[in-house]
Amino acid sequence: MSRLWWRALGILGAVGAVYIGLPYVLVQRLNLGIVRQGSGAEKTFALTFDDGPDPATTPAVLDTLQAAGVQATFFVIAANAEAHPDLIARLLQGGHGVEPHAARHVHAWIRSPWGAFLDPLRAARRVSAVTGQVARFHRPPHGAYTLATILGQRVAGVVGAHWSLEGGDWARGATPETLPTQILAKLHPGAVLVLHDAGPGARVTVPALPEVLQLMQEGGWQAVPLGELPGVGPRTWRDVLTGR
Helix, strand or coil: CCHHHHHHHHHHHHHHHHHHHHHHHHHHHCCECCECCCCCCCCEEEEEEECCCCCCCHHHHHHHHHHHCCCCEEEEEHHHHHHCHHHHHHHHHCCCEEEEEECCCCCHHHCCHHHHHHHHHHHHHHHHHHHCCCCCEECCHHHCCCHHHHHHHHHHCCEEECCCEECCCCCCCCCCCCHHHHHHHHCCCCCEEEEECCCCCHHHHHHHHHHHHHHHHHCCCEEECHHHCCCCCCECHHHHHHCC
16 A cells, blocks of 8 residues: 555544544543533432434323323434424423434434534524424434534534433343333432433333333432433533542
8 A cells, every 4th residue: 555545544544533533532431511410419310311202102201201290301303393393392391301312313423524513503493493492402313422513512502411321222132121120220319311202212111111210219219301400511621530
């Protein structure tokens, strides 16, 4: 291989390290500038759902939450929100948070920089048009970031929202019978738990949710929307250096 090819590969590697590698380390691993965890001062955690709303599954999730007196935050797909404004209205009436998840549910690493930049903007604008509220948080698909994703969130005026506890309802082998105890075993004060009210994960979460909430309440846990989690806020360099 000629020197020119090696040089080109070196340049591509350096660009990739800045565009994907740096955000992966700083944002996805160190959580700098995004929300992932509350203060952990009490047995309170944020309950969040991704990928809805879906008329086939979201109503059952809402029925279960209402019966348990629990409120959560739903990160919704823009097209789904636009197609089902009645479900968005029910979410808001129930006191749940509604925030943008994506305009297109595509992993940021395989998108063009321009597409990754525009997605938070488009998602926030379209979801806000349905909710009538200004978007506060944004959770990119798969929790994946690039430099363009970060810039898009900044321009959109939203804070990235990750999670500290993944329910794994989408995973192969996950069942409604195993999900509740798996979650409870890993639940910790200030956690941000992610489940799914639509898509493959909903087949497990919908039937498992009543037991999940029952076990949590029996254990003295309180679930709240992300914006109400004690100590919630973007992680700073000081937090990173002090291990908070």
